[in-house]
Amino acid sequence: MIFDTHVHTRYSGDSQMEPGEAIASASKLGLGLCLTEHVDYECDEDEVFVTDTDSYFSEYAAYKPRGLLLGLEIGLTVNTRAISRRTASDKRLDFCVGSVHVVYGYDIYKSFWSQSVPPEEIMRDYLRYTLTVIDK
Ligand SMILES: [Zn+2]
Known part of the structure; x- marks a missing residue:
């Protein structure tokens, strides 16, 4: 079975979707589903991008008998390696996505849409920073 492993619901600040x-x-499309709510410790709006994992796992456990898998999308930065590792080692997790949203202290998504940083510079920073983050 093919799984969609990058789906956010209302636990993430950028979605209001209900798990149902x-x-x-996913069922209509014949896909397996693993939710991956945001945990971005350095995001500007961290109160909406750091999922309350206790509440998330507790509330959504009711959907697991229907085949739903529960994961997280962890924003990787050089400053948050230790806490990210602890978060990723949570035994309740079925899956983890590592992502890079903040590079050299700035949010690349916001910078792109506000055009405060040229797109070529954002892409260069993103690629360099990603190599730095995963090189440990
Ligand atoms: Zn995402």
Whole structure:
């Protein structure tokens, strides 16, 4: 079975989807589903991008008998390696996505859309920073 392993619901600041909606869509498409809510410790808006994992795992455990897998998308930065490792080692996790949203202290998504940093510079910073983050 093919799984979609990068789906956010209302636990992430950029989604309002209910888990039942995600399950119904995945089922209609014949896909397995693993939610991966945001945990971005350096994001500007960290109160909406750091999922309350206790609440998340507790509330969504009710959907696991329907085949739903529960994961996290952890924003990787050089400053948050230790806490990210601890988060990723949570035994309740079925899956983890590592992502890079903040590079050299700035949010690349916001910088791209506000055009405060040229796109070529964002891409160069993103690639360099990603190599730095994964090189440990
Ligand atoms: Zn995502």
